[in-house]
Amino acid sequence: MDLGLADRVYVLTGATRGLGFATARCLVEEGARVVVSSRDADKVDAAVAELGGLGKVQGLVADLAEENTAARLVALAREAFGRLDGALLSVGGPPPGTALGTSDADWRTSFETVFLGAVRTARVIAAALRPGGAIGLVLSSSARTPIANLGISNGFRPGLVGVAKDMADELGPRGVRVVSLLPGRFLTDRTRAVYGDPDDPTRPSATAADDIPLRRIGDAAEFGRAAAFLLSPAASYVTGSAIAVDGGLIRAL
DSSP: OOOOOTTOEEEEETOSSHHHHHHHHHHHHTTOEEEEEESOHHHHHHHHHHTTOTTTEEEEEOOTTSTTHHHHHHHHHHHHHSOOOEEEEEOOOOOOBOTTTSOHHHHHHHIIIIIIIHHHHHHHHHHHOOTTOEEEEEOOGGGTSOOTTBHHHHHHHHHHHHHHHHHHHHHGGGTOEEEEEEEOOBOOTTTHHHHEETTEEEEEOTTTTTTSTTOSOBOHHHHHHHHHHHHSGGGTTOOSOEEEESTTOOOOO
């Protein structure tokens, strides 16, 4: 299938590693050009180099909690590639802890990054998109099923699904789509401490996939392919949906 991604341009936040990076790689392989961002300059430089260099990729050191980040991302995409067709917004993982055991300070800090940062960035990018544009929010299976000891995620992720649905309603008449992606268990740098084998963290532990119907942890490339499709013109009639990429982990209808 031709996804129609050739020469299209996407912004991907938090995309110098993990699921965002896997999506960026897939987009570039399909002919798109991308702007990737994270808070770490060395990781941004490494991602740009690995994805093919400045002709295909631009990098920006940025934090979604800063109010001007979204405008900087849009400006760089237009300056480097002359257009903007969509975005994949990875909003990071909040600190662990139960809802009752999390301090006010952690709730406030996470609200600025996990919730408000994503909403602000989506709002600014949406204003810059033409018909056919698409925005994807990378959230979590916690949007449908609470995860133990992740109280902040359990609180904010369902709200972001609702925000994405509301944005889809508002942007639909303009021909702009909004989707939520709900990844399950993937073995990335951030999750190795949870799902990795204690003797070799590059491999999943023996029990990490016991309750996943496919009986395995996901590969980041599998998420990247799903996300690239949903951002592409090939998914032109998909909007407002919260789509699980989780091997069947979520049991809710």
